[in-house]
Amino acid sequence: MDWGIKNRLSRIIKKDGRTVMLAVDHGYFLGPVSKLEDPAKTIKPLLPYTDALMPTRGVLRNCVDASNDIPIVLRASGGNSIIGEDLSNEEITVSMKDAVRLNVSAVAFSVYIGSKHEHQTLINFAKLVDEGMEYGMPVLAVTAVGKELEKRDARYLSLCCRMAAEMGASFVKTYYCEDFGKVIKSCPVPVVIAGGPKLKTEYDALEIACDAIKLGAAGVDMGRNIWQSEDPVAMIKTVRAIVHEGIPFKKAQDMLKGLRKRSA
Ligand code: R5P
Numbered sequence: 001m002d003w004g005i006k007n008r009l010s011r012i013i014k015k016d017g018r019t020v021m022l023a024v025d026h027g028y029f030l031g032p033v034s035k036l037e038d039p040a041k042t043i044k045p046l047l048p049y050t051d052a053l054m055p056t057r058g059v060l061r062n063c064v065d066a067s068n069d070i071p072i073v074l075r076a077s078g079g080n081s082i083i084g085e086d087l088s089n090e091e092i093t094v095s096m097k098d099a100v101r102l103n104v105s106a107v108a109f110s111v112y113i114g115s116k117h118e119h120q121t122l123i124n125f126a127k128l129v130d131e132g133m134e135y136g137m138p139v140l141a142v143t144a145v146g147k148e149l150e151k152r153d154a155r156y157l158s159l160c161c162r163m164a165a166e167m168g169a170s171f172v173k174t175y176y177c178e179d180f181g182k183v184i185k186s187c188p189v190p191v192v193i194a195g196g197p198k199l200k201t202e203y204d205a206l207e208i209a210c211d212a213i214k215l216g217a218a219g220v221d222m223g224r225n226i227w228q229s230e231d232p233v234a235m236i237k238t239v240r241a242i243v244h245e246g247i248p249f250k251k252a253q254d255m256l257k258g259l260r261k262r263s264a
Helices: 002-011 039-049 057-063 098-101 119-134 154-166 182-184 202-214 231-245 250-264
Strands: 019-023 052-054 072-077 105-110 139-143 171-175 191-194 221-222
Touching: 002 105, 002 119, 019 191, 019 231, 039 171, 039 231, 052 072, 057 072, 057 098, 072 231, 098 119, 098 182, 105 154, 119 202, 139 154, 154 171, 154 182, 191 202, 202 250, 221 231, 221 250, 231 250
Parallel strands: 019 052, 019 221, 072 105, 105 139, 139 171, 171 191, 191 221
Antiparallel strands: none
């Protein structure tokens, strides 16, 4: 691996091989999603517990203080909206030149395997990887499913993660699923999990984080399950302990309860 890519990646994935990424890029197709209406306000208190932040360039430029020493994984795909016809119709939305100008540590691109625009997203992804190679920029592949949440099973996600890695992803973001170990075992690059839409309770999100880590995930890239939770700071602190200390689910539950009590 090229030194530049290695160096940038090491800012995101820490020495223990793990990372807590905070996803705040939702607005690129969802607009002002609940609790992210004012991104600066949402992001600021969570930054001290975040290893890498995943925004769009608009949120980065307008809502994140440039003096922060936080590695950025920049959303670089888009071109559709939640009210449009097809979420898979994405293209590259940020030039590598602008990503370098923003001094980001990686760019993120969604691939929609099995969708109407599978070919388009994969070819654009490969182009971004090629450009990344020129500039020493890692590319995160996001295995997106659009509105078809039921697609998220081990057979499908293993296919997506493996294809993304084969095509040059430095790391992959996917969903947690039953038999998640299968996804991890067949993917030769680090895998982080998204949280997906807010789960019923905070504990559900903690449980999938614990299981994913136990099965070999490199960490999380969670959004809604953190900043839409009742106490986002308590939630991210607990997720951090799961990711970096490997605390089990029961301990994570107790930790979140304790932190909540203290902040009440
Ligand atoms: C959606 O595609 C966004 O890119 C998010 O980054 C991703 O879904 C992770 O956030 P959440 O944990 O809220 O699903």
